Amino acid sequence: MFNPFELQKELTQAAMPSGYESRCGSTIAALAGPFCDELFVTPTGNLVCHKKGKGKKLMFCAHMDVIGFMVTYINEKGFVSFTTIGGHNAPALINTKVRFVNGTMGIIRPRRQAELMEKPASAVTVKDLYIDIGACSFEEASAMVKIGDLAMFATSPELIGDGCMMTPYADDLASCCVLLMAMEQIKKSDNDLYFVFTVQEEVGLKGAMTATAAIEPYMGIAIDLCYSGDDICSDMEMPVRLGQGPTIKIKDQSVICSPIAIDHMKKAAEAAGVKYQNEIITAGGTDTAAIMHTGKGAFAGCMSIPGRNIHSPCEIVSLRDMEEGARLLAACAETTL
């Protein structure tokens, strides 16, 4: 049986930023193959795993792209300027270790540190930062990285606390793991099931739009991370807690979930004895909005895994929430629409 921590380690090694997901897609395809009837990749790069059924189309979406960095310029001293892929908090990036796809390591450092210290944190942007890859000249750096090269957080998944893991890219690889775990558990379903590992969620829910247009599901359920109300950085009034079960989303900034999808998820959870939390977040969005509003639209819902430190190199999620999330999704799949 899949182990959530081992799966996260495997997917983290294959992780790639938005637009370059095929490496991760190949790893997931090899893991998902035994649990579906056909697999295909859409022109935008979504990996679609289809388990055929006679009933209505039920689509699950977890995004396999991650946030990252792309080289834009190398200066005469060998320092590397970059642009971000996906949402980053620029001041929090200072002293973050990164790894380029070719293995080159670097650290994000501020330019003109003394000047920068005078600025309020909110005024710091990635233009104030560069990556130090240990080079001493343009020539030396250019032999190590090129314009357009990609980098990602250089941390690795670790077990932490009471049944939690600290990892880069729990958003959203932990949800990809949960979806794989659910696929492994599904026994019998009348629904026509599509498990989609979407691309480019972090840059505007793009893969979910094309997947929804291609599949035309009756109902779609996204799986993503949501903020945990016990995050030390959070001042949100939010009852969601790490380790207290997956959440069923009611609303976020991008979507008001379909009451029909919420009802389906709650009934399935209750029948399977899965404890869930009700989620309303006032910031952020997920593939759910794209599923609901693309083409003719679909009844759209979302299950989230609570996470701390989201979009940092050290996101924290509970392995129990992942396991219970997989049970909830399997129950949703097995409950006839």
Ligand SMILES: [Zn+2]
């Ligand atoms: Zn996400």
